[in-house]
Amino acid sequence: MAKIDEVARAAGVSISTVSYALSGKRPVAAETRRRIEAAVSELGYSPNAGARMLAGSRTNIFALSEPLRADSHAPSHMAFMHAMTVAARRADYDMLLLTDEDASAGMSRVAASGLVDAILCLDVAPDDQRVAIARRSATPTLFIGIPDDHAGMVCVDLDFEQATRRAVDRLIDAGHRSLGLLGGSRRAYQRSNFPPRVRRAAQERAVERRATLTAHATGDVVTNRDECRRLIRELVATGVTGLVLHAPEDVHQVALAELAALGLHVPSDVSIVSVGTSFDTGSLSVPLDALPLVPPRSCDLAVDLAIDLVSGRPVAPGLHLIAPAYLDRGSVAPRGALP
Amino acid sequence: MAKIDEVARAAGVSISTVSYALSGKRPVAAETRRRIEAAVSELGYSPNAGARMLAGSRTNIFALSEPLRADSHAPSHMAFMHAMTVAARRADYDMLLLTDEDASAGMSRVAASGLVDAILCLDVAPDDQRVAIARRSATPTLFIGIPDDHAGMVCVDLDFEQATRRAVDRLIDAGHRSLGLLGGSRRAYQRSNFPPRVRRAAQERAVERRATLTAHATGDVVTNRDECRRLIRELVATGVTGLVLHAPEDVHQVALAELAALGLHVPSDVSIVSVGTSFDTGSLSVPLDALPLVPPRSCDLAVDLAIDLVSGRPVAPGLHLIAPAYLDRGSVAPRGALP
DNA sequence: TTGAAAGCGTTACCAC
DNA sequence: GTGGTAACGCTTTCAA
Numbered sequence: 062m063a064k065i066d067e068v069a070r071a072a073g074v075s076i077s078t079v080s081y082a083l084s085g086k087r088p089v090a091a092e093t094r095r096r097i098e099a100a101v102s103e104l105g106y107s108p109n110a111g112a113r114m115l116a117g118s119r120t121n122i123f124a125l126s127e128p129l130r131a132d133s134h135a136p137s138h139m140a141f142m143h144a145m146t147v148a149a150r151r152a153d154y155d156m157l158l159l160t161d162e163d164a165s166a167g168m169s170r171v172a173a174s175g176l177v178d179a180i181l182c183l184d185v186a187p188d189d190q191r192v193a194i195a196r197r198s199a200t201p202t203l204f205i206g207i208p209d210d211h212a213g214m215v216c217v218d219l220d221f222e223q224a225t226r227r228a229v230d231r232l233i234d235a236g237h238r239s240l241g242l243l244g245g246s247r248r249a250y251q252r253s254n255f256p257p258r259v260r261r262a263a264q265e266r267a268v269e270r271r272a273t274l275t276a277h278a279t280g281d282v283v284t285n286r287d288e289c290r291r292l293i294r295e296l297v298a299t300g301v302t303g304l305v306l307h308a309p310e311d312v313h314q315v316a317l318a319e320l321a322a323l324g325l326h327v328p329s330d331v332s333i334v335s336v337g338t339s340f341d342t343g344s345l346s347v348p349l350d351a352l353p354l355v356p357p358r359s360c361d362l363a364v365d366l367a368i369d370l371v372s373g374r375p376v377a378p379g380l381h382l383i384a385p386a387y388l389d390r391g392s393v394a395p396r397g398a399l400p
Numbered sequence: 401m402a403k404i405d406e407v408a409r410a411a412g413v414s415i416s417t418v419s420y421a422l423s424g425k426r427p428v429a430a431e432t433r434r435r436i437e438a439a440v441s442e443l444g445y446s447p448n449a450g451a452r453m454l455a456g457s458r459t460n461i462f463a464l465s466e467p468l469r470a471d472s473h474a475p476s477h478m479a480f481m482h483a484m485t486v487a488a489r490r491a492d493y494d495m496l497l498l499t500d501e502d503a504s505a506g507m508s509r510v511a512a513s514g515l516v517d518a519i520l521c522l523d524v525a526p527d528d529q530r531v532a533i534a535r536r537s538a539t540p541t542l543f544i545g546i547p548d549d550h551a552g553m554v555c556v557d558l559d560f561e562q563a564t565r566r567a568v569d570r571l572i573d574a575g576h577r578s579l580g581l582l583g584g585s586r587r588a589y590q591r592s593n594f595p596p597r598v599r600r601a602a603q604e605r606a607v608e609r610r611a612t613l614t615a616h617a618t619g620d621v622v623t624n625r626d627e628c629r630r631l632i633r634e635l636v637a638t639g640v641t642g643l644v645l646h647a648p649e650d651v652h653q654v655a656l657a658e659l660a661a662l663g664l665h666v667p668s669d670v671s672i673v674s675v676g677t678s679f680d681t682g683s684l685s686v687p688l689d690a691l692p693l694v695p696p697r698s699c700d701l702a703v704d705l706a707i708d709l710v711s712g713r714p715v716a717p718g719l720h721l722i723a724p725a726y727l728d729r730g731s732v733a734p735r736g737a738l739p
Numbered sequence: 740t741t742g743a744a745a746g747c748g749t750t751a752c753c754a755c
Numbered sequence: 756g757t758g759g760t761a762a763c764g765c766t767t768t769c770a771a
Contacts, residue, residue: 062512062538064748075758080750087751090756107512111459112748114450115763125497129482135474143468146499150506155515158464158495160485167489173401173446176494199401403764414742419766426767429740451764454747 063104071100083108114175123149123367124157124177126191128164128184130252134245134309137339137356141183141205144356148364154178165191172200179367181205185216185254201370203363206254207380215370217363217381221255221337224352224385225262228305228334231350231387233270236396237303237332240267241296242276243289243316245308250278259307259336275301279312286315293319297331302396304333306349310340317346328394337385348390358383402443410439422447453514462488462706463496463516465530467503467523469591473584473648476678476695480522480544483695487703493517504530511539518706520544524555524593540709542702545593546719554709556702556720560594560676563691563724564601567644567673570689570726572609575735576642576671579606580635581615582628582655584647589617598646598675614640618651625654632658636670641735645674645688652677656685667733676724687729697722 069076074093081087082097089097100106114120125145127138146156157177159167164182168191171177177200182191185206192210195202204216232240242263250256260276267274275296279289293316296304306313313335317327325331327347335342335351342349362381369376408415413432420426421436428436439445453459464484466477485495496516498506507530510516516539521530524545531549534541543555571579581602589595599615606613614635618628632655635643645652652674656666664670666686674681674690681688701720708715 066748076749077751077759078757081757084750088756093756105512107509109454109748110510110513110515111450111453112763113513113750115448115454115747115765116749116751117763118750120450122496129478135478139468139474139478142497143499146497146502150500150502155506155510156497157461158481158485158497160482161489163485163489167494170446171449171494173444174449174452176449405764415765416743416767417741420741423766427740432740448764450749451747452766454749454763455765455767456747457766 063106065106065108068097068100068104068106071104072096119178119371120176121153122155122157122177123364124159124168124171124180126159126164126168126180126182129160130184133184133252134249136310138184140339140356141360144360145181145183145205145363148357148360151361152364152368154364154368165194168194168200168202169198172198178371179203181363181367186252187254187257189254201367203367203370205359205363207258208254211380213378215366215376215378215381217359217366218255218383219337219354219359220382220384221258222262223382224336225259225305225307226266227385227387228336228350228352229263229266229270229272229274231334231393232303232305232332233267233272235303235332235393238272238396239300240272240274240303240305241301242274242305243292243296243308243312244276244278245312247278255337256307263305274305275299279308289315290319294323297323297325302331303393304331305336306333307336307338310338310345313338313342313345313349321346326400328392329398329400332393332396334393342388343390347392349392350390351388352385353388355386402445404445404447407436407439407443407445410443411435458517458710459515460492461494461496461516462703463498463507463510463519465498465503465507465519465521468499469523472523472591473588476648477523479678479695480699483699484520484522484544484702487696487699490700491703491707493703493707504533507533507539507541508537511537517710518542520702520706525591526593526596528593540706542706542709544698544702546597547593550719552717554705554715554717554720556698556705557594557722558676558693558698559721559723560597561601562721563675564598564644564646565605566724566726567675567689567691568602568605568609568611568613570673570732571642571644571671572606572611574642574671574732577611577735578639579611579613579642579644580640581613581644582631582635582647582651583615583617584651586617594676595646602644614638618647628654629658633662636662636664641670642732643670643672645672646676649677649679649684652681652684652688660685665739667731668737668739671732671735673732681727682729686731688731689729690727691724692727 065076069079082089082094149156179201182204185204187209189208192208207216244256277292333349335349337354339354342351404415408418421428421433488495518540521543524543526548528547531547546555583595616631672688674688676693678693681690
């Protein structure tokens with residue numbers, strides 16, 4: 062509740078010196094700074110946020126646009142919201158949450174009122190309506206994910222295509238010629254931007270390398286484990302020995318359980334690579350190789366870019382893709398290897 | 401980007417009249433108001449948030465403190481964050497997200513800088529350190545959940561005790577004398593405030609009504625389905641015919657699957673009531689009676705109370721409990737009923 | 740029913 | 756290296 066003039070008086074300096082001492086935007090004598098810092102902690106001074114926003118050029122607040130549809134995969138979305146909030150705090154930014162219809166409408170609102178310095182969009186859909194809003198807005202807006210129409214937009218994402226190609230290559234290099242891809246729910250394919258990217262990349266790479274690849278979406282495993290089991294049996298029956306998984310944790314669990322039930326061993330009977338997953342594939346019943354989607358990596362980059370934009374530094378519009386790391390956990394073996 | 405004086409000029413009035421027309425804090429002639437509204441939408445005027453915060457007495461921002469521990473149950477937490485954000489928007493409030501260490505430390509920060517009008521605490525632990533912070537802070541703070549030491553604090557929650565008693569009563573009234581309680585993971589019992597409340601209430605009620613009740617925590621079902629299955633078999637083997645569930649969705653699924661595997665029919669062999677769950681127990685393989693935890697109900701109440709506090713209206717410190725509704729889905733039958 | 744003007748608490752420019 | 760002070764854009768009191 063103490064104000065800057067009280068601090069100034071206590072330290073025996075002017076308010077502008079207090080301001081500069083705290084912002085570091087102007088050199089202040091060591092001794093002066095010491096007295097000011099003493100006064101600050103003595104009085105428990107904390108600059109008023111409203112006054113700062115009004116006088117300064119920044120609010121130090123980002124908006125996080127997260128549609129949070131009722132049926133979206135909570136754990137991954139949570140991981141991203143969390144990572145983004147932590148990344149923002151590291152840069153001394155607070156995070157304002159926009160959900161629901163407000164994830165779109167709220168963008169214009171908080172931008173127009175100057176409440177936030179930039180907007181970060183999660184859960185990006187192929188036909189995301191937020192692109193249109195971002196184009197109209199003067200507030201820097203970043204997408205974590207890639208909308209179909211992203212011309213002129215700044216987008217941050219894992220390089221899913223590269224991750225997928227590396228997964229396919231890894232299996233083919235191990236001698237597997239008949240591959241299967243098990244993706245997430247059908248809804249995810251319509252609503253998220255990356256499942257189709259993974260499928261397309263896998264199919265193209267398989268063609269390039271003259272292997273065969275069968276792609277399947279699973280149902281929602283929560284409500285239908287059997288569908289997932291059936292798909293596994295079907296893939297195995299057609300001779301698939303290399304499996305690419307791009308799906309939530311429960312799909313991985315069911316797939317591994319079904320393979321075990323069929324008496325098939327990983328990796329000697331079936332080799333598996335998990336692509337773009339954001340949970341720990343090392344703690345599954347069989348640890349799986351993975352090219353993971355690591356939320357903090359995307360979020361740190363997004364925050365860095367947002368701050369560049371806010372600071373007026375040039376940022377290339379277009380895709381800012383993160384190179385995937387390959388985590389080897391021994392779930393790929395040469396075709397026909399012994400257990 | 402238009403400012404209030406431009407609106408005033410365009411409408412041919414003073415800036416104070418524009419302010420009053422928009423806030424409604426003073427009557428404005430219908431015709432004057434019309435011209436102002438026209439100018440507002442013409443110019444796309446939106447009041448500057450910083451200026452408002454500085455000049456006015458409110459920021460129209462709440463903080464949402466959500467520790468978001470890595471292993472917390474994402475879907476429920478998501479549901480609460482979502483419901484709270486929606487409730488706040490209905491009252492024209494934005495939500496600032498505090499997670500991680502910042503869920504505690506950030507409270508003092510945003511309070512001291514006057515960034516928020518009130519703080520709403522989710523994911524409340526029995527020994528929640530945020531209570532101490534709230535006591536020191538002048539910013540109104542509400543808890544959604546009940547810390548052990550909540551003297552002087554405003555807490556909103558489902559009346560878990562009443563819900564549990566009603567569940568136990570329902571089973572006993574149907575003739576079941578040997579009851580089982582299946583709770584969530586052991587970690588939940590240490591970290592959340594309500595699992596112990598449910599267990600205690602169930603045990604006390606069973607004693608009062610001279611029935612027997614065996615309580616079990618399940619392991620984390622994600623990593624250990626078998627433990628959950630074993631508990632069900634154990635309960636059934638000891639003659640339990642009435643089951644109270646207070647656990648995440650996956651525990652419900654595994655429990656129902658195991659009962660089916662044992663050839664037991666719900667409700668004729670085993671009757672079940674689910675307590676304090678926030679997913680739809682009606683869409684399980686067997687629809688279950690429930691006394692649900694409905695996030696929007698808690699959140700709407702919390703926001704209402706927060707606004708009362710911000711407005712200086714008196715709010716009784718202590719527990720603000722929400723009476724549970726009983727959803728009858730036919731999962732309780734008289735003991736010994738035919739299928 | 741409306742207007743003028745005094746704050747609100749910083750930041751940052753201009754002097755010294 | 757430091758101080759004075761004019762913005763920043765709104766809310767609200769006081770006057771008319």
